[in-house]
Amino acid sequence: MDFTLDSDQKLIQDMVREFATNELEPVAEEIDRSGEFPWTNIKKMAELGLMGMIVPEKYGGGGMSFVSLAIAVEEISRVCASTGVIVAVNQTLSAYPILKFGDDAQKQKYLPILAKAEKLGAFGLTEANAGSDPAALETHAKLDGDHYILNGSKRFITNGGEAGIFIVFASTDKEKGHKGISAFIIERDFPGFSVGKHEDLMGLRATANCELLFEDCKVPKENLMGEEGQGFKIALHTIDTSRIDIGAQAVGIAQGAMEASLKYSKERKTFGKPICEYEMIQSKLAEMATRIDAARLLVYRAAAMKDAGIERFSKEAAMAKYMASEACMYSVREAVQIYGGYGYTKDYAVERFFRDAKVMEIYEGTSEIQKIVIARNLLA
Amino acid sequence: MEENRLISALSDEEHERFRRKVIAFVEEHVRPQAKELELKETFPRDIIREMGKHRWMGIPIPEKYGGAGLDNLSYVIAVEEFSRASGSVGITLAAHTSLVVWPIYTHGSEVQKQKYLPTLSSGEHIGSFGLTENNAGSDAGATETMAVYDNGHYIINGNKRFITNGTYADTIIFTASHDRSKRVHGISAFIVEKGTPGFNPVRKEDKMGLRASDTAELLFEDCRIPKENLVGEENDGFKVFMETLDGGRISIGALALGEAQGALDAAIRYVQEHDLKKSQTVQKTIADMTMDVSAARHMIYHAARLKDKKLTVSLEGAVAKCFASEASMRVSSMAMDLMGMEGLTNRYPAEQFFRDAKLNEIGEGTSEIQRIVIARQVLGR
Numbered sequence: 001m002d003f004t005l006d007s008d009q010k011l012i013q014d015m016v017r018e019f020a021t022n023e024l025e026p027v028a029e030e031i032d033r034s035g036e037f038p039w040t041n042i043k044k045m046a047e048l049g050l051m052g053m054i055v056p057e058k059y060g061g062g063g064m065s066f067v068s069l070a071i072a073v074e075e076i077s078r079v080c081a082s083t084g085v086i087v088a089v090n091q092t093l094s095a096y097p098i099l100k101f102g103d104d105a106q107k108q109k110y111l112p113i114l115a116k117a118e119k120l121g122a123f124g125l126t127e128a129n130a131g132s133d134p135a136a137l138e139t140h141a142k143l144d145g146d147h148y149i150l151n152g153s154k155r156f157i158t159n160g161g162e163a164g165i166f167i168v169f170a171s172t173d174k175e176k177g178h179k180g181i182s183a184f185i186i187e188r189d190f191p192g193f194s195v196g197k198h199e200d201l202m203g204l205r206a207t208a209n210c211e212l213l214f215e216d217c218k219v220p221k222e223n224l225m226g227e228e229g230q231g232f233k234i235a236l237h238t239i240d241t242s243r244i245d246i247g248a249q250a251v252g253i254a255q256g257a258m259e260a261s262l263k264y265s266k267e268r269k270t271f272g273k274p275i276c277e278y279e280m281i282q283s284k285l286a287e288m289a290t291r292i293d294a295a296r297l298l299v300y301r302a303a304a305m306k307d308a309g310i311e312r313f314s315k316e317a318a319m320a321k322y323m324a325s326e327a328c329m330y331s332v333r334e335a336v337q338i339y340g341g342y343g344y345t346k347d348y349a350v351e352r353f354f355r356d357a358k359v360m361e362i363y364e365g366t367s368e369i370q371k372i373v374i375a376r377n378l379l380a
Numbered sequence: 381m382e383e384n385r386l387i388s389a390l391s392d393e394e395h396e397r398f399r400r401k402v403i404a405f406v407e408e409h410v411r412p413q414a415k416e417l418e419l420k421e422t423f424p425r426d427i428i429r430e431m432g433k434h435r436w437m438g439i440p441i442p443e444k445y446g447g448a449g450l451d452n453l454s455y456v457i458a459v460e461e462f463s464r465a466s467g468s469v470g471i472t473l474a475a476h477t478s479l480v481v482w483p484i485y486t487h488g489s490e491v492q493k494q495k496y497l498p499t500l501s502s503g504e505h506i507g508s509f510g511l512t513e514n515n516a517g518s519d520a521g522a523t524e525t526m527a528v529y530d531n532g533h534y535i536i537n538g539n540k541r542f543i544t545n546g547t548y549a550d551t552i553i554f555t556a557s558h559d560r561s562k563r564v565h566g567i568s569a570f571i572v573e574k575g576t577p578g579f580n581p582v583r584k585e586d587k588m589g590l591r592a593s594d595t596a597e598l599l600f601e602d603c604r605i606p607k608e609n610l611v612g613e614e615n616d617g618f619k620v621f622m623e624t625l626d627g628g629r630i631s632i633g634a635l636a637l638g639e640a641q642g643a644l645d646a647a648i649r650y651v652q653e654h655d656l657k658k659s660q661t662v663q664k665t666i667a668d669m670t671m672d673v674s675a676a677r678h679m680i681y682h683a684a685r686l687k688d689k690k691l692t693v694s695l696e697g698a699v700a701k702c703f704a705s706e707a708s709m710r711v712s713s714m715a716m717d718l719m720g721m722e723g724l725t726n727r728y729p730a731e732q733f734f735r736d737a738k739l740n741e742i743g744e745g746t747s748e749i750q751r752i753v754i755a756r757q758v759l760g761r
Contacts, residue, residue, distance in 0.1 A: 131720050156721040201724045202731040270519040280748045333709070337741060337748075340517050341542040344739055346586040354588065358716060358734065359724060366717055368661045 003297070005071070012068050016075040019048060028080040031206040032352050035198075037162045038206055041083045042117050050076075050087060052115025055095050059111035066241075066303035070248035074296070077252025078259075081356040082206035084252055088245035089158045090114060094121020097167050097238040098185065101226050106185060110165055119164025123242075124154040124186075124212050125235055131156075132369050134169070134235060135178035139214060141170040148172075148184065148219045153196065154212040156363070161195050161208030164188045168212070169235055172228045181231035185223045192217030203355035204363075240314040241306060243321040243364060247299040250324035250360040251292060257328075257335035257353045258288045265338055275338070284334040291327035298323050315377035322370035325360040332357040390681035391453060398454050402461040405431070414466040417592035418732060423548055424469050424592055432503020437473070438481050445485065446498030452627075453684040456634040460680075463638025464645070467736035468592035470638055471743075474631035475544035476500070480507025480553055483569070483624040487612045492571065496551050509628075510540040510554030510598050511621055517542075518749050520555075520621065521564035525600060527556035532607055534570065536578070536600040542743075546596025547581040550574045554598070555617045567617035571609040578603030589735030626694050627687060628744050629701035633680040636701075636708035636740040640676060643708075643715040643733040644669045650719050650728065665718050669711045676704035695757035702750035705740030712737045 005013060023044055031038050045051050053069045055061020062068075069091060077084030095114040098106055114121050130137040139152025150170050154160075166186040173180030186193060196211030225234060262285060265276035275281050298320040305313040332353045336343035343350045361367055391399075409430050417424060431437055434448065439455040441447025448454075455477060463470030481500050484492055499505040516522040525538025536556055540546070552572045559566035572579050583597035612620045647669060656662045679700035687693050712734040716723040723730040741747045 126721070199725055202726075202735065203724070269515075270517070270522075278748075280751070329713075333738075336738060337746065340742055340746060341512065344588050344742060346588070351588045354738065355735070358713070358731075361713075361717060362720055362724060366720060368717070 009068060009071055012064075013071050013075060015048075016050065016072045017078075019044070020075050020079045024076060024083055025079040028083075029346070029349065029352065031080070031082060033346075035200070035205045037208045038080075038083055038086070039162075041080070042086065042120070045076075045083075045087060046117035051090055051117035052095060052111075054091050055099065055111050055115040059099075059107060059115060061095070061111065061115040066244060066306040067300055070244060070299050070303045073245050073248040074252035074255065074299075077249040078256040081249060081253050081353070082204050084249045085158055085204060085207055085246070086120070088242065088249060089123060090117065090121045092242040092245050093123035093158075093238060094163075094165060094167055096241055097123075097183070097225065097234055100237070101183070101230070101234050102185070105222065106225065110185060114165060119188075120159050120162055121165045121167070122157050122159040122163035122212075123238070124157055124160075124166050124168040125239075126154060126156050127152070128155050132366065135181070135232065137169060137171065137181065139168070139170040140174065141172050141182060141184065141219070143172070143221065146221055148221060148224065150184070150186075150192070150214040150217040150219055152214050156199060156209055157212055158204075158207045158209055158363075160210030160212055161198055163208075166212065167225070167238070168214075169231050170214075172231075176229060178232040179229050181235070182228045183225040183231040183234045184219050185225060186217070186219055190217055190219055201359065203352075203357070203359040205355075236314075239364065240317045243317040243370075244299060244302045244306065246360070246364045247295065247302070247317075247320035247324035250321070250328035250357070251296045251299055253353050253357055253360065254288070254292045254295070254324070254328040254331035257332040257350055257357075258285070258292060260348075260350055260353075261285060261288070261335045261338045268340075281338060284338065288327075288331040288334060291323075291330055295320070295324035295327040315374050318365070318370040318373040318377075321364065322367050322374070325357075326367060328357045328360050388677050388681050390678065390685055391457065395453055395457055398450065399457045399461060402436075402458050405434070406461055406465045410462060410469055411465040414469075415726065415729070415732075417466065417468060419726075421591045423594050424466075424472060425548065427469055428472065428503045428506065431473070432501070435501050437476060437503040438497060438501025439477060441481055441485055441497055441501055445493055446501035447481075448501070451684075452630070452687045453681060456630060456680055456684040459631050459634035460638040460641065463635045464642040466592070467635060467639050467733065467739075468590045470635045471544060471590055471593045471632075471739075474628070474635050475509060476507045478628040478631040479509030479544075479624055480551060482627055483509075483553060483611065483620055484571075486623070487569070487620050489608075491608065492611065496571070500551060505550035506545050506548050508543050508545040508549035508552045508596075508598075509624070510543050510546070510552050512540060512542050513538070514541050518746060521567070521618065523555055523557045523567055524560070525554070525556040526560075527558055527568060527570065529558075529607070530604075533604045534607060534610070536570070536572070536603040536605060538600050539582075540598040542585060543581075543596050543598055545594055546598050547584055547594045549581075552579075552598070553611060555621055556600075558615065562615075564618040565615060567621075568614050569611040569617040569620040570605055571611060572600075572603065572605050576603055576605060588738060589732065590739055625744060626692070626697050629697040629750070630680060630683045630687065630693065632740060632744045633676070633683070633697075633701040633704035636704040636737065637673070637676045637680050639733045639737050639740070640669075640673050640704070640708040640711040643712040643730060643737075644673055646729050646733070647715040647718050650722075662718060665714050669714050672707040672711050676700075676707045679703050695754060698745070698750045698753040698757070701745065702747050702754065705737075706747060708733075708737040708740050
């Protein structure tokens with residue numbers, strides 16, 4: 001087994017790291033404070049091909065691997081977690097399900113747009129009464145001639161306020177429960193669609209997290225993905241895949257926190273010596289590094305399984321997300337601790353990492369949900 | 381407000397009667413505006429004035445000095461109940477009482493006690509404790525603020541950072557060095573009053589949480605203070621502030637306890653509203669939070685009881701503070717996990733408690749310093 005990155009992967013890592021440091025880091029604090037969606041960042045990333053890495057070249061993407069995407073998402077999230085998740089959602093939660101489950105017409109129409117971020121994608125599954133239990137969703141769709149008519153709403157949708165293309169899940173047959181759920185591609189200008197409330201979240205504040213509203217929304221029947229009733233399968237498979245990127249995002253935040261801690265602990269002195277010379281501080285740094293490495297390897301493993309075309313990877317993806325989000329929370333909590341009083345102020349980035357990290361433990365499936373997924377796979 | 385708090389055998393009926401009075405006050409004057417105070421970063425001056433009418437800005441101080449004449453456990457209960465609704469109000473009360481009112485009472489001259497305690501206890505004046513500096517946090521003995529004696533006055537130069545209540549304080553106890561080479565043995569404690577020429581709060585910190593609590597930088601530029609403002613003896617400052625911090629730890633523990641209880645309250649409410657009590661994962665989470673709150677409460681009350689018996693609390697205070705602060709992080713974190721995405725919004729107080737709670741592990745002695753204090757108490761230096 002070779003645990004090192006190959007030369008192409010190393011190239012991507014170096015390129016994205018440099019870009020992130022020069023272009024994303026300087027504006028990260030401001031977008032967190034204002035909550036403003038970072039279109040400037042997105043345009044720059046689109047130019048570098050970072051918004052459609054896993055989309056095949058024939059659709060205008062980079063034709064790259066999930067491992068490469070994980071590397072890029074980590075490097076971006078290391079300086080700006082909000083930007084990191086926008087990149088991830090556009091690819092694994094929007095472009096990827098179209099690639100995997102869409103028909104040729106849908107792929108031709110939407111993938112090039114998403115790959116170049118001419119419009120952004122978002123994933124509309126969660127509802128007010130359907131979070132951890134997505135099968136309980138209430139949005140419904142009824143076929144009427146050439147269109148489906150959708151009614152309902154979605155909540156907490158990352159990119160929701162700024163996206164142009166939405167993968168939306170609605171019930172086409174309530175009697176069948178989760179087997180009656182269908183997936184649709186919805187464009188922002190379809191009649192009856194609107195963006196509702198913008199959530200003011202504790203962390204990942206610049207991700208246009210919004211409510212989506214469907215009031216007799218007319219969706220052309222060509223925009224059904226796969227067959228009616230396949231929606232739940234599409235949703236679960238897509239979420240499994242996105243857990244890899246979310247894991248990469250968490251690893252990135254943790255890495256950023258650890259690097260900041262290493263640097264600060266060498267500079268800050270108490271009782272005449274730099275604090276990195278104290279065993280308690282060394283213990284924290286070692287613990288951070290170990291957990292981050294373990295999480296990163298789990299992320300790479302799940303990504304490599306995807307790249308190898310392995311169909312059953314949900315256990316490994318859940319393990320990656322779970323481990324990475326917990327390693328992230330540990331690292332940022334200790335990072336703020338190492339910075340002491342300074343770390344509690346907005347003068348230092350670790351304060352923002354702390355708030356962003358907590359979101360990682362909760363969204364895309366709380367740790368409890370990840371463990372249920374893992375347990376189900378173990379017991380199957 | 382439901383009483384689902386775990387009772388402690390360490391408090392008497394008298395203490396519980398006092399608690400109910402505090403809760404009634406909190407429900408009327410604090411809880412309705414807690415969220416708005418945070419969003420607007422408004423210093424809770426009006427609340428302090430109302431508290432002052434009950435002498436609650438001097439709870440453990442004898443009535444003859446304007447205090448409420450109650451004990452330390454009552455004071456801890458007050459901090460707990462205020463913090464349960466607003467960490468900002470809790471820490472404002474705690475810093476004012478433990479770090480200013482109490483040291484003036486225990487180390488001040490009779491003249492200083494008569495002069496400062498009544499107005500501090502009534503909330504007419506607010507207190508601040510200026511110990512921390514840019515280069516003197518955990519290493520408090522590395523104080524760089526200097527005091528030079530000159531003909532009946534001390535001339536003070538330097539600055540203090542992260543000082544709770546600093547912008548609004550009328551009465552500030554602070555430390556300064558006469559001779560840095562002597563480190564802790566060259567430090568004195570002084571009182572400076574707001575408006576003294578050469579003394580100014582200059583900067584308000586932009587914090588992760590506790591945003592209605594004021595945290596300031598204080599600047600001394602050739603500030604002349606009369607020698608009568610020395611607290612205790614010259615070069616005795618270290619003793620003054622170490623004893624002050626010993627007690628202050630208990631109040632931060634109470635702050636942490638209150639926040640943890642508030643997070644648990646919110647989590648229980650959420651579970652009931654969403655009918656989740658049959659989920660085993662939810663049961664485990666609530667049980668873990670309950671155990672943490674219970675343990676923290678017992679440790680804090682125990683330390684307060686020891687203080688009321690006039691015993692030293694160097695060990696028990698550190699144990700209680702370290703445990704309670706880490707518990708407040710765990711409990712507020714679990715509350716957020718339980719509430720999912722909703723918990724990340726400010727519709728529930730969970731994310732507020734989470735951001736507030738992080739300070740508990742850092743302020744008034746980091747958890748790392750607490751562990752060193754504990755180890756030294758147990759093992760000897």
